[in-house]
Amino acid sequence: MNTHSTIRKAARLSVAPMMDWSDRHCRYFHRLMSRHALLYTEMVTAPALVRGGAVHLLDYNAEEHPVAVQLGGSDPKELAAATKLCVERGYDEVNLNVGCPSDRVQSGTFGAVLMRDPTLVADCMAAMKDAAQSIEVTVKCRIGVDDQSPEEVLPDFLEKVSAAGVERFTIHARKAWLKGLSPKENRDIPPLDYPLVHSMKDAFPHLHLSINGGITSLDEARAHFDVMDGVMIGRAAYHDPGNTLLGADQAIFGETTPAPTAHEVVEAMYPYIEARLAEGVRLHAITRHMLGLFTGRPGARKWRRILSEGATRPGAGVALVEEALSSVPEHAPVD
CATH class of the missing domain: 1.20.120.1460 (Four Helix Bundle (Hemerythrin (Met), subunit A))
Structure with a gap:
């Protein structure tokens, strides 16, 4: 089992959880390009695992390590039970989705809508942490939703959730609009606010913070390392993996052996x-x-x-x- 320090090193560059994309076949393919980057599953809902018994959704290949599972949910007891299932299957990290804006996710009262209730997120994370034993639990969030002021909401969210024992966050540097924009539009239309996310590292130097959103190359990723602990790449790693993952071990992790072709x-x-x-x-x-x-x-x-x-x-x-x-x-x- 990987230690927290090993996973944090891997989190210097990670590939985002992407519904319908980052399945086990995709992750195996990505692992062949980078031995070190942290790979995330698609979001798996806690109700599907705990109530639906769909534990096959947790299947993966041993070669994928380091690999993290992302859960969706908002019930602390159910998330704790789902976390235990993930731990039993040997995942290196369990992540909570507080960023997805889709209607289906909102109807389940999880995803980006949870930005409105950091106290509930803190309760969820405390329960997940208790269930996770030695595995790190983390959060992927937005800078805010709808008419919230990110400058107020994001630091309050980080403060309250980190008080539950969460030390690692990945922040998608856009708001999510829960009404009026599709999930696809939510990935492009709300403007990116990298400076706000960077400022969170100054405000919370003890937290391990990764930035996500609009990063399309290793050069762009490296530009964030002066401030941030890690960078998460999403669509670019899927649509152009040769430009974002081939050579990542050398450019990001200091690997001296040549990258595969x-x-x-x-x-x-x-x-x-x-x-x-x-x-x-x-x-x-x-x-x-x-x-x-x-x-x-x-x-x-x-x-x-x-x-x-x-x-x-x-x-x-x-x-x-x-x-x-x-x-x-x-x-x-x-x-």
């Missing part, structure tokens, strides 16, 4: 693909996460087309991926 990463996926196909997984469920690997390189369009058109066909397997890979010159420069 994109071709080597694809070839390293072959045994995993074979094993999952033997379990009945469809090829598309895996390769859909790999489409952006060659973004900006010659052959990228053909790579995407071959996989997109062929991976859903019955019997599609590694041979299709090999065909797609042959369309991308191995040593072609990135545009």
